[in-house]
Amino acid sequence: MNRSFVPLDRAFYERDAHDVARDLLGHVVARHDGDGICAGRIVEVEVYGGADDPACHADRGMTARTRSMYGDPGHAYVYRIYGMYDCLNVVCPRGDTGKASAILIRALEPLMGTTRMVRRRGLSGPLDSNKTRRALLSGPGKLCQALAIDRGLDGHPLHEHPLFIAAGEDVPSARIRTSPRIGLNPRTCGEATDFEWRYVVEDSQYLSR
């Protein structure tokens, strides 16, 4: 693939988080490493935050970890989960309540730099088999490992190198499906457990789980 990536501008993110989440599907996460660009098309996201969302890390206010979620929309919020994995979020505007919100990037379809992504993931087997391609970016921890995203990029503006989100193809709304978010604890999240705040590209081969 030989194309140039044009970053989305800040205005893209200055909207309600659910509108941003829907519109992020089809766009491209691009990462410069030492050897060039690795990139993938966004096929799965989840919204966190807003008025009252106990599943959101910032629900109880700002801490050292969640500080960047209170920063400018369009910046990255990167956190570590389960001690071993990092997860990439896009910061969204705060609503009338002043509570922070963000969009978790859960899965990408490989577009560029597959060889280097496979190496960082430690995958074995045929480099370009469907099996390898599906295992490469199909989860929030996986895509961060593949794209060399860690907490050093927390707070990074996502319209600048070395990590940015670029314009891809619009996904027709008829091809977008919603579902409850993955991995929430019903005991701590209550009704929010069932909110259909996960947005996916229907029929994508590259979703998580």
Next chain:
DNA sequence: TCATTGATGCGCT
């Protein structure tokens, strides 16, 4: 294909 489990760090109570 599905359920289970171990690896592993740290934010929060």
Next chain:
DNA sequence: GCGCATCAATGAT
């Protein structure tokens, strides 16, 4: 100390 917005390997269907 407890409990995770996870993943890969394992073993049972």
